[in-house]
Amino acid sequence: MPKSSIEAVKAHQKTIRNFSIIAHIDHGKSTLADRILEKTKSIATREMKAQLLDSMDLERERGITIKLNAVEIKYTHTDDQIYTLHLIDTPGHVDFAYEVSRSLAACETALLVIDAAQGIEAQTMANVYLALDNNLEIIPVINKIDLPSANVEAVKKDIEDILGIPGNEAILASAKEGKGIDEILDRLVNYAPAPKGNPEAPLKALIFDSIYDSYRGVIPSVRVVEGMLEKGDTIRMMANEKEYIVIEVGVNTPKQQPREYLGPGDVGYVVASIKSVENVRVGDTITHIEDPADKPLPGYRELTPMVFCGLFPTDASRYNDLREALNRLKLNDASLTYEPESSQALGFGFRTGFLGMLHMEIVQERLEREFNIELIATAPSVIYSVHMHDGTTKVIDNPADMPDSQFIDEIEEPFVAATIMCPKEYVGNIMELCQSKRGEFNTMEYIDDNRVQILYDLPLLEIVYDFFDKLKSSSKGYASFDYEFKGRRASTLVKMDILINGEKVDALSVIVHRDFAFKRGKAITDKLKEIIPRHMFEVPIQASINNKIIARSTIKAMRKNVLSKCYGGDISRKKKLLEKQKEGKKRMKNVGNVEVPQEAFLSVLSLDD
Amino acid sequence: MDALYIHIPFCAQICAYCDFAKEITNTDKRKTYMKHLFNEIKSHEDELSNIHSIFIGGGTPSILDEEDLSGLFNTLKAVGLKEVEDITIEANPSDVTPSFANLLKRLGVSRVSLGAQSFNERQLTFLKRTHAPKDIRHAVDNLKNSGIFNINLDMLFGIPYQSLDALNHDIDCALALDVTHISYYSVIIEENTALSLWIEKGMVEPVSEFLEAEMFETVIQRLQKEGFKHYEISNFALPGFQSIHNTMVWKSEDYLGVGTGAHSKWRNKRFYNVRRIKEYNERMESDLSPIEAYYPYEPMRDFLLMGMRRIEGIELSEFKARFGVEVLEAFPQLKESLDQGLIHLDSHRLNFTYKGLFLGNEVFMKL
Numbered sequence: 001m002p003k004s005s006i007e008a009v010k011a012h013q014k015t016i017r018n019f020s021i022i023a024h025i026d027h028g029k030s031t032l033a034d035r036i037l038e039k040t041k042s043i044a045t046r047e048m049k050a051q052l053l054d055s056m057d058l059e060r061e062r063g064i065t066i067k068l069n070a071v072e073i074k075y076t077h078t079d080d081q082i083y084t085l086h087l088i089d090t091p092g093h094v095d096f097a098y099e100v101s102r103s104l105a106a107c108e109t110a111l112l113v114i115d116a117a118q119g120i121e122a123q124t125m126a127n128v129y130l131a132l133d134n135n136l137e138i139i140p141v142i143n144k145i146d147l148p149s150a151n152v153e154a155v156k157k158d159i160e161d162i163l164g165i166p167g168n169e170a171i172l173a174s175a176k177e178g179k180g181i182d183e184i185l186d187r188l189v190n191y192a193p194a195p196k197g198n199p200e201a202p203l204k205a206l207i208f209d210s211i212y213d214s215y216r217g218v219i220p221s222v223r224v225v226e227g228m229l230e231k232g233d234t235i236r237m238m239a240n241e242k243e244y245i246v247i248e249v250g251v252n253t254p255k256q257q258p259r260e261y262l263g264p265g266d267v268g269y270v271v272a273s274i275k276s277v278e279n280v281r282v283g284d285t286i287t288h289i290e291d292p293a294d295k296p297l298p299g300y301r302e303l304t305p306m307v308f309c310g311l312f313p314t315d316a317s318r319y320n321d322l323r324e325a326l327n328r329l330k331l332n333d334a335s336l337t338y339e340p341e342s343s344q345a346l347g348f349g350f351r352t353g354f355l356g357m358l359h360m361e362i363v364q365e366r367l368e369r370e371f372n373i374e375l376i377a378t379a380p381s382v383i384y385s386v387h388m389h390d391g392t393t394k395v396i397d398n399p400a401d402m403p404d405s406q407f408i409d410e411i412e413e414p415f416v417a418a419t420i421m422c423p424k425e426y427v428g429n430i431m432e433l434c435q436s437k438r439g440e441f442n443t444m445e446y447i448d449d450n451r452v453q454i455l456y457d458l459p460l461l462e463i464v465y466d467f468f469d470k471l472k473s474s475s476k477g478y479a480s481f482d483y484e485f486k487g488r489r490a491s492t493l494v495k496m497d498i499l500i501n502g503e504k505v506d507a508l509s510v511i512v513h514r515d516f517a518f519k520r521g522k523a524i525t526d527k528l529k530e531i532i533p534r535h536m537f538e539v540p541i542q543a544s545i546n547n548k549i550i551a552r553s554t555i556k557a558m559r560k561n562v563l564s565k566c567y568g569g570d571i572s573r574k575k576k577l578l579e580k581q582k583e584g585k586k587r588m589k590n591v592g593n594v595e596v597p598q599e600a601f602l603s604v605l606s607l608d609d
Numbered sequence: 610m611d612a613l614y615i616h617i618p619f620c621a622q623i624c625a626y627c628d629f630a631k632e633i634t635n636t637d638k639r640k641t642y643m644k645h646l647f648n649e650i651k652s653h654e655d656e657l658s659n660i661h662s663i664f665i666g667g668g669t670p671s672i673l674d675e676e677d678l679s680g681l682f683n684t685l686k687a688v689g690l691k692e693v694e695d696i697t698i699e700a701n702p703s704d705v706t707p708s709f710a711n712l713l714k715r716l717g718v719s720r721v722s723l724g725a726q727s728f729n730e731r732q733l734t735f736l737k738r739t740h741a742p743k744d745i746r747h748a749v750d751n752l753k754n755s756g757i758f759n760i761n762l763d764m765l766f767g768i769p770y771q772s773l774d775a776l777n778h779d780i781d782c783a784l785a786l787d788v789t790h791i792s793y794y795s796v797i798i799e800e801n802t803a804l805s806l807w808i809e810k811g812m813v814e815p816v817s818e819f820l821e822a823e824m825f826e827t828v829i830q831r832l833q834k835e836g837f838k839h840y841e842i843s844n845f846a847l848p849g850f851q852s853i854h855n856t857m858v859w860k861s862e863d864y865l866g867v868g869t870g871a872h873s874k875w876r877n878k879r880f881y882n883v884r885r886i887k888e889y890n891e892r893m894e895s896d897l898s899p900i901e902a903y904y905p906y907e908p909m910r911d912f913l914l915m916g917m918r919r920i921e922g923i924e925l926s927e928f929k930a931r932f933g934v935e936v937l938e939a940f941p942q943l944k945e946s947l948d949q950g951l952i953h954l955d956s957h958r959l960n961f962t963y964k965g966l967f968l969g970n971e972v973f974m975k976l
Contacts, residue, residue, distance in 0.1 A: 556819070569614065571914060581970065
């Protein structure tokens with residue numbers, strides 16, 4: 001590249017500002033992003049769907065960001081200089097903490113959005129730590145100052161006391177009313193650092209996301225850190241050494257717009273006929289084959305699923321459709337794993353791995369909504385390391401696969417380090433909850449006069465089970481929660497089987513702590529008694545451990561139907577009712593001669609025990 | 610043999626459990642409706658030569674005044690239906706004054722079906738009925754005095770908060786009135802009724818399946834003991850007094866329904882009229898058909914769905930004669946119901962077992 005071009009790249013680099021918006025859920029991140037896009041006229045307002053960056057329907061419905069997006073904004077500042085702002089969106093959920101950290105690694109600056117009424121929450125802290133880990137400049141923004149319950153001074157004090165950032169530096173904003181947006185843009189231009197990086201150094205481009213395009217393959221989103229990335233380059237993914245020829249580079253505005261090259265600080269996309277999402281790992285570094293970087297950018301790690309469940313098509317004939325659908329989702333989601341599983345009760349399906357509970361819900365919902373596949377999902381499980389008497393270790397992600405206890409030396413389960421923040425009056429409730437969930441107390445500190453941060457180590461199993469719901473109810477919704485994987489610990493866990501009419505139902509087996517087994521066994525059998533309809537015969541429901549029955553409930557035999565009278569010769573209504581009942585039956589699974597509704601397979605969750 | 614059903618969609622008050630086509634309305638609208646109803650009947654003049662039974666249902670047909678009723682019967686005569694011997698009309702007990710009973714007799718009504726429902730004051734209030742228990746007794750007396758002895762009582766069991774004792778008391782009262790026919794229906798929670806709303810909101814507790822079954826058994830055993838033949842799931846009659854009209858419907862004979870919301874099975878078609886009085890009037894006004902929609906006529910399945918309601922069930926020879934196949938060839942899935950002891954099959958007929966009467970849907974669902 002000629003010297004003059006290099007100079008142009010360097011000059012451009014000085015006008016770039018890369019930033020993310022980080023916030024606790026519901027603190028108004030997406031609305032703020034919308035306002036920034038509007039203000040900079042990045043997109044015609046009328047064309048803009050509410051919260052454009054959250055482009056999937058599901059995301060909009062849930063008001064959360066799942067899939068990352070980056071958008072290039074041209075902004076003419078009051079000094080008449082045109083700045084290139086890259087807004088890199090981050091998912092707002094603990095399941096996707098790694099993706100968040102890689103997005104942040106692509107930025108120099110983070111806008112930290114804090115709700116003026118809610119103040120600092122657990123996720124706010126987690127995000128701040130991630131931002132600090134990535135050496136980002138933090139610009140605090142106190143949002144929703146229009147709310148009657150806003151308490152700006154208290155939040156400023158929090159920012160100062162808890163985050164150690166001068167509170168008076170916080171920008172006061174109301175994204176809803178468009179207040180504070182100019183100030184944010186001004187601060188980005190004047191205080192946020194321009195990206196460093198030498199255009200003449202060997203190429204290092206960070207992959208922080210990818211999308212799948214059915215014509216052009218997997219398209220990674222990248223931030224160039226050093227060097228230049230151009231069309232025609234031969235590139236290498238440093239983690240897995242796959243090599244590709246670049247067909248196109250460009251930026252998202254948010255539509256894809258081809259560019260000649262991407263230089264240091266640029267955020268854009270790379271088209272290189274990449275067939276498999278497996279080869280585009282978030283956090284990996286792209287370099288050139290010739291004159292490669294000597295080492296990749298720091299921070300890459302392989303994502304491993306934390307939560308597993310069985311997914312089975314309600315209609316067995318749609319097994320191949322389900323495989324195809326999972327395959328399609330995986331194109332865009334490297335962290336989704338699946339392998340065939342067969343269950344006596346549910347037939348053929350897939351053992352599917354997820355980053356966390358939200359990820360699991362999203363995948364299930366997309367399968368049902370976008371691919372029209374009705375699913376039966378089994379209760380989620382975590383991964384156990386099972387040390388056998390013979391010295392071998394088995395990795396078990398499906399309770400049904402748990403070996404017989406007589407061969408087991410010890411079972412290890414995953415623990416997380418949990419951070420819970422709540423108003424002080426709920427401390428008692430929350431500690432009681434954590435204790436009842438086998439938590440190990442680490443520390444507790446007052447973050448201000450009113451609010452407390454509690455740190456616990458908790459088994460992931462309990463979090464997967466019902467911790468979120470319980471936390472909500474024991475704090476009237478005021479507690480916020482964040483966690484990260486901490487390690488594995490040995491626990492006295494047992495496999496509990498459920499028998500319906502004397503038949504063991506593999507898909508209902510669960511792993512429980514021995515101390516909770518009786519209580520949970522009773523809760524599950526009682527719940528199943530409610531869910532499973534009456535049959536023409538009595539149906540016993542039993543919970544057993546090592547073939548010993550520990551709990552039982554009985555579904556009484558059916559006695560009388562509701563028989564409509566067909567009065568006045570109206571047979572149509574009768575038929576409609578029969579159709580409805582038939583439909584209902586179709587959605588059930590046969591366990592021996594007992595018809596079991598789908599929700600039964602999730603009944604081991606959300607029990608009122 | 611054909612039957613004619615005439616729907617009178619007016620009510621003075623809407624009962625908590627009712628989801629039939631009915632409206633509270635003023636005299637003017639009623640007169641307009643009756644005019645159009647007469648026209649609808651006249652429009653079928655050519656098809657009514659084989660009518661053997663007429664049923665005037667509702668709604669509340671007893672809300673009609675002498676002019677309405679005379680008009681109706683004159684219309685029936687005008688279309689050639691003066692020889693029909695079986696004419697039933699439904700009546701709210703409090704409407705059946707001596708003069709109303711005499712009017713019915715004069716017009717040629719052969720049978721009156723009284724919406725008694727219960728003899729318990731509180732239950733009647735709960736169901737939002739307008740009559741009191743004494744009205745039922747007076748109505749029966751008045752009918753008998755006028756010369757109408759063929760009387761049915763429509764009764765309900767499984768009313769929320771009804772005890773088994775209360776049911777037995779109801780049965781005592783019904784039997785004491787010395788009527789020829791008793792229909793005993795279980796309360797069904799139909800959508801879009803006050804009752805379903807109460808239950809949805811948790812204000813009312815529905816009766817358990819087990820109590821309801823016990824009540825049904827009580828009804829069957831007590832009425833049978835008093836000489837009533839249990840001849841359809843919900844119907845009981847003294848010998849010779851089974852409902853001719855309903856039996857024709859259950860036996861898959863043709864029936865024509867006129868008026869709002871009326872259903873018809875007529876010449877290999879099934880259809881029903883619009884439900885709203887306003888729409889019905891508008892259509893008739895504009896000379897348009899009141900039929901809202903046709904729906905599938907499934908002769909074999911319908912024959913079973915209706916026919917199996919009769920305690921006698923269906924005659925195998927008749928099934929074969931109508932459809933050219935044996936019933937088990939057409940519906941081999943019935944073998945499962947046989948194994949479950951829900952139905953009984955011998956060389957002549959297929960019918961429900963005693964157990965099956967309680968669990969009819971388990972059989973119907975397979976058809």
